[in-house]
Amino acid sequence: MSRPSFASRTVLVTGASRGLGLSIAEAFWERGADLFLVARCEDALAAIASRLLQQCPTQRIGFLSVDLSNKGAAERIFAQLRDFTDRLDVVVNNAAILGPIGPFSTNDWAAWENTLQVNFLAPAAICQVTVSWMQAGGVILNISGGGATAPRPFFSAYSAAKAALVRLSETLASEVKPLGIRVNCIAPGAMNTQMNTAVLLAGPDLVGEIEHRKAIEHGKVVTPPEVPAELAVYLASDECSAVTGRLISAEWDPWRNLHSRGQELEESDIYTLRRIVPEDRGFEWGGEAPQ
Ligand SMILES: NC(=O)c1ccc[n+]([C@@H]2O[C@H](COP(=O)([O-])OP(=O)(O)OC[C@H]3O[C@@H](n4cnc5c(N)ncnc54)[C@H](OP(=O)(O)O)[C@@H]3O)[C@@H](O)[C@H]2O)c1
Known part of the structure; x- marks a missing residue:
């Protein structure tokens, strides 16, 4: 990995x-990028x-x-961004909130809706405008996580939004591949x-x-944010030009050499959201599908 x-x-x-x-x-700043920050x-x-400008006054x-x-x-x-620059190379949809915590049936509906807005609809809207701008190619990175690939009880809005973001990313990746x-x-x-x-x-x-115990553990043993940040830089690099439509875990996947797997990724559903059938778990339930 260079x-x-x-x-x-x-x-x-x-x-x-x-x-x-x-x-x-x-x-990205350490690697010479100009930045546009939102929060x-x-x-x-x-x-x-x-x-950051004190560290490097030549960047914007x-x-x-x-x-x-x-x-x-x-x-x-x-x-605002168009006033700042006429080129956009990388978009990172990272902002998110936890939203209402606790049983779905008792969640405040306005807070639930707002979580979908911040964690899914806003990044989706940013993706849409980005695609219309990036006609010469570019990279979109959407930050997913807890609940996208497995249920996360008592965080229903958060997990639903994160799962939706992954499926949108997979879908969009196919649509915009011809645009680079x-x-x-x-x-x-x-x-x-x-x-x-x-x-x-x-x-x-x-x-x-369980979730509370995990949070206590995370207070002690955690992934330093620098690791997923390094993954973001790697995925945005030209080296990863064959990697698209994937969900990569900064913590669990051996991602540092992923660029060498471009063809295998393209020909498979590795690192994507999929439905599990009995055979995937070693069962042979038999029977025939209706059609
Ligand atoms: N922490 C974890 O263990 C973990 C695990 C898996 C995935 N993730 C994901 O990683 C990403 C970053 O999380 P983090 O842990 O760094 O969270 P964080 O410390 O709470 O930071 C969230 C960021 O989002 C911004 N933000 C929140 N609501 C916003 C809004 N309505 N409009 C604009 N900006 C808003 C916040 O800035 P302002 O308050 O200034 O607006 C802040 O910069 C999120 O997508 C999160 O879901 C985190």
């Missing part, structure tokens, strides 16, 4: 004010921009305070960010004993 350069390329990162989004932004907290974005950095809860957020972002646009998802792994703190604070009664 160390890719993103000099004179522009990378948009949502949720860049802290946590994984900040690590991803820093990883709600303008002060945090301004402080990050100022710090723009930012926008925007709430992805608002429909029309994508249009606002791109209106690649779309992949990253499952970053358990990180000790504010999201984990929120699970701890919610307590075992609301999140369940």
Whole structure:
């Protein structure tokens, strides 16, 4: 795996004010990219921009305070982005919220809907505008995770949105391949960010004993955000030009040499969401499908 350069390329990162989004932004910055950062907290974005520019005044950095809860957020972002640059190479949809925690039947419906808005509809809208802009190719990375590939009780809005984001990414990847646009998802792994703190604070009664115990463990043994950030840079690099439509786990998949598997990926459904049939689990239930 070489160390890719993103000099004179522009990378948009949502949720860049802290946590994984900040690590991803820093990883691209270290490799020479110009950045456009999005989150709600303008002060945090301004402080990050100022710090990074001190480190490297020759690169460019723009930012926008925007709430992805608002429909029309994508249009606002791109209106501002077009003033900042005329080229867009990489988009990282990272911002997300946990949403309502606890039994689905008791979740506040407005909070449930808002979680789908922030975690799925907003990134979907950003993908749509991105595709219409990236006519000369580019890379979209959608941050998925907990609940996309397995049920996550008491986090129904969060997990439903994350699963939807993966399927959208798979679908979009096929549609936009002829345009030279690649779309992949990253499952970053358990990180000790504010999201984990929120699970701890919610307590075992609301999140369940297992989830709460996991959150305590994540407070001690975690994936450093730098690892999924490195995966983001790798997937965005030209080296990975044959990798698209996949969900890659930063924590569990041996991804550092993935670029050498381009053809096998293309010819298979490896690292995608699929339905499991009995044979996949070693059963032979027999019987015939109706048709
Ligand atoms: N932490 C984990 O263990 C874990 C595991 C699997 C997947 N993930 C995923 O990794 C990504 C990053 O998570 P994290 O742990 O870094 O979370 P985090 O520390 O809570 O950061 C979330 C980021 O999203 C921004 N954000 C939240 N709501 C927003 C809104 N309505 N509009 C615009 N920006 C908003 C926040 O900034 P402002 O508050 O300034 O708006 C912040 O920059 C998420 O997609 C998450 O689902 C995390």
